[in-house]
Amino acid sequence: MTTTASRAVGRPLARIEGPAKVTGAAKYAAEYAIENVAYAWVVQSPVPRGTLTSVVVDPTTEADDVLAVLWHGNAPRLAEPKDPELAVLQSERISYRGQAVALVVARTLEAARRAAQLVRLEIDAEPHDAVLREDHPEIYTPEADPDSPAETECGDVDAAFAAAPVTVDVRYETPALHNNPMEPHATTALWAGDDLVLYDSNQHPPGVAAAVGAVFGMPADRVRVITEHVGGGFGSKGTARPNAVLAAMAARVVGRPVKLALPRQALFSMVGYRTPTLQRIRLAADRDGTLTAVDHQAVEQTSRLYEWAEQSAVVSRHMYAAPNRRTRNRLVRLDLPTPRWMRAPGEAPGSVGLECAMDELAAELGMDPIELRVRNEPRAEPESGVPFTARNFVACLREGARRFGWEGRDPRPRRRREGSWWIGTGMAAATFPCNVMPSIARVRRSPDGTVDVSIAATDLGTGARTILTQIAADELRLPPERVRVHIGDSSLPKASVAGGSAGSASWGWAVTGACRELRDSGGDEATFDTTELVEQQETDGKHAYGAHFAEVRVDADTGEVRVSRLFGMYAAGRILNPRTARSQFIGGMTMGMGMALHEEGVLDPAMGEWVNHDLGEYHVPAHADVEWIDAEWLDEADDELNPMGSKGIGEIGIVGSPAAIVNAVAHATGVRVRDLPVRLDKLLPHL
Numbered sequence: 001m002t003t004t005a006s007r008a009v010g011r012p013l014a015r016i017e018g019p020a021k022v023t024g025a026a027k028y029a030a031e032y033a034i035e036n037v038a039y040a041w042v043v044q045s046p047v048p049r050g051t052l053t054s055v056v057v058d059p060t061t062e063a064d065d066v067l068a069v070l071w072h073g074n075a076p077r078l079a080e081p082k083d084p085e086l087a088v089l090q091s092e093r094i095s096y097r098g099q100a101v102a103l104v105v106a107r108t109l110e111a112a113r114r115a116a117q118l119v120r121l122e123i124d125a126e127p128h129d130a131v132l133r134e135d136h137p138e139i140y141t142p143e144a145d146p147d148s149p150a151e152t153e154c155g156d157v158d159a160a161f162a163a164a165p166v167t168v169d170v171r172y173e174t175p176a177l178h179n180n181p182m183e184p185h186a187t188t189a190l191w192a193g194d195d196l197v198l199y200d201s202n203q204h205p206p207g208v209a210a211a212v213g214a215v216f217g218m219p220a221d222r223v224r225v226i227t228e229h230v231g232g233g234f235g236s237k238g239t240a241r242p243n244a245v246l247a248a249m250a251a252r253v254v255g256r257p258v259k260l261a262l263p264r265q266a267l268f269s270m271v272g273y274r275t276p277t278l279q280r281i282r283l284a285a286d287r288d289g290t291l292t293a294v295d296h297q298a299v300e301q302t303s304r305l306y307e308w309a310e311q312s313a314v315v316s317r318h319m320y321a322a323p324n325r326r327t328r329n330r331l332v333r334l335d336l337p338t339p340r341w342m343r344a345p346g347e348a349p350g351s352v353g354l355e356c357a358m359d360e361l362a363a364e365l366g367m368d369p370i371e372l373r374v375r376n377e378p379r380a381e382p383e384s385g386v387p388f389t390a391r392n393f394v395a396c397l398r399e400g401a402r403r404f405g406w407e408g409r410d411p412r413p414r415r416r417r418e419g420s421w422w423i424g425t426g427m428a429a430a431t432f433p434c435n436v437m438p439s440i441a442r443v444r445r446s447p448d449g450t451v452d453v454s455i456a457a458t459d460l461g462t463g464a465r466t467i468l469t470q471i472a473a474d475e476l477r478l479p480p481e482r483v484r485v486h487i488g489d490s491s492l493p494k495a496s497v498a499g500g501s502a503g504s505a506s507w508g509w510a511v512t513g514a515c516r517e518l519r520d521s522g523g524d525e526a527t528f529d530t531t532e533l534v535e536q537q538e539t540d541g542k543h544a545y546g547a548h549f550a551e552v553r554v555d556a557d558t559g560e561v562r563v564s565r566l567f568g569m570y571a572a573g574r575i576l577n578p579r580t581a582r583s584q585f586i587g588g589m590t591m592g593m594g595m596a597l598h599e600e601g602v603l604d605p606a607m608g609e610w611v612n613h614d615l616g617e618y619h620v621p622a623h624a625d626v627e628w629i630d631a632e633w634l635d636e637a638d639d640e641l642n643p644m645g646s647k648g649i650g651e652i653g654i655v656g657s658p659a660a661i662v663n664a665v666a667h668a669t670g671v672r673v674r675d676l677p678v679r680l681d682k683l684l685p686h687l
């Protein structure tokens with residue numbers, strides 16, 4: 001907490017860049033007017049596995065307008081990147097359908113697209129395998145990550161199950177989910193001599209500069225990444241994507257600036273998606289609801305190209321007390337695109353399994369699902385024994401229940417009917433870890449008394465720019481109008497990624513430090529680096545919590561599900577700006593509604609692709625799907641985290657909100673759907 005009475009933090013300041021955005025003045029990566037710019041269009045592999053032997057350019061397109069057609073046969077050689085997805089056009093191997101195998105550069109966008117459509121690829125296709133299954137012969141346990149091992153085990157799980165009077169043993173499945181930020185991934189690349197400038201849509205300008213620099217054999221400071229505004233990312237822009245390298249490569253080859261904006265359809269294969277999950281959850285309990293064992297096992301997919309592990313079972317490591325525990329995350333490599341971060345990776349799908357299984361256990365015990373959770377509240381981290389810095393989960397359950405109107409709920413399913421609608425309510429826990437990452441901020445005071453704050457952060461549309469302004473204003477006792485925050489440029493002091501719900505905590509800490517140093521030194525400039533402070537922090541015991549409540553109605557004749565109310569009650573540290581915070585919470589909850597009811601990548605195993613790869617057929621919630629939605633929070637002070645006492649709020653809204661809806665559907669109808677999304681064809685036969 002700040003030591004002085006705060007004036008700006010905690011107030012609902014409107015987004016500083018709001019007017020620029022609504023008037024269209026704000027520029028996104030593909031919107032800069034750059035002279036002599038050429039346009040690139042990606043040619044994607046039409047097969048999931050094989051080798052590309054040659055690329056034949058259609059003679060009718062070899063008009064003046066086409067400047068280059070690049071593929072592994074003629075593309076400049078790149079240094080080997082850490083992320084194999086960035087080794088674009090370097091190999092004849094095809095690892096998934098939709099992979100970039102050629103790039104057309106032309107004077108106009110239309111010419112580039114037409115030439116790309118008419119390019120002929122000669123490919124030796126090979127048999128492929130695109131189906132995730134629990135009995136896959138190549139299931140393996142990924143290498144241990146010291147911060148988050150793939151497997152944990154305490155006590156004697158099997159003995160506890162053998163002895164327990166009540167058990168639940170269920171399988172839950174979540175489908176492939178696709179990142180669809182409103183602004184697609186895009187890059188405009190310019191070479192100035194040997195220096196590279198990228199206007200790029202991403203969540204981490206310094207990371208993109210380093211990654212792109214590395215493949216071209218350049219130090220990061222010779223690449224400048226400008227990311228002034230970003231239209232969403234959800235994690236898919238957390239690291240450099242192939243479009244950044246492709247645009248830079250093309251610009252070097254044709255000797256002109258190049259613009260590359262991915263079309264919507266390409267996002268389904270080129271930018272990372274949430275892996276489908278197959279989860280088995282076993283809960284053992286005494287008759288009074290005290291858990292004696294929790295066993296959560298998840299099987300997920302990764303690509304042939306790159307190992308990426310979602311870790312869905314991790315959420316079961318700290319939610320509930322039980323002496324015997326097992327979590328296990330395993331992978332299968334398939335001939336499909338590489339999954340990656342998508343809002344609350346791990347927690348979002350994992351909480352579907354755990355929180356729906358808890359609901360099933362409550363039904364089995366004839367116990368209220370809130371009381372079941374209260375009964376199993378741990379006093380410290382169940383696996384490590386590390387105390388929680390602040391855990392107000394039970395308070396969220398109690399206060400959320402009060403505000404939602406939970407009391408007096410008849411726990412029996414299929415009891416409330418209004419006309420053709422079955423009506424029910426459900427709840428689930430929400431949680432997300434408090435991550436923090438090293439960052440550096442610089443503050444300069446001008447003779448006119450205004451202050452410039454600089455940090456290479458990005459604002460995905462979340463309000464980061466606004467919050468950093470509030471923090472600096474309070475630390476320097478200035479009105480927010482006298483603070484100018486500069487972000488979105490890799491040449492500014494190094495910041496961590498806008499991900500892991502860690503932006504405000506990480507950047508805000510650096511800004512606070514720099515402001516305090518400026519104040520204390522009395523000078524005109526101060527810089528503060530949080531690296532050492534962050535590295536000294538214990539990571540266990542630090543989580544935000546919450547509770548989600550849903551009311552649904554299900555049409556008995558058609559199976560249509562409507563979410564009539566969705567409510568989130570959170571304990572997420574100090575809320576820095578209630579307006580932008582509410583927007584984060586209800587945004588996450590809306591995405592959770594999509595996960596429960598709408599979103600699903602439908603795989604065609606024979607083609608090795610998701611057939612519904614556009615927003616016409618991949619459904620995300622529209623305004624009409626959201627009837628009543630709200631978020632509230634407890635006034636929580638967690639002084640052990642960072643000087644602001646804030647916890648991350650970007651992801652917690654999608655953790656548990658899907659389970660609350662699934663549980664409400666089960667309560668309304670008596671039908672328990674265990675493979676998401678809950679579609680009407682899964683309900684209708686049982687209504």
Ligand code: MOS
Pocket residue numbers: 203233234235236238341342343344345498499500501
């Ligand atoms: Mo988020 S998946 O940490 O950008």
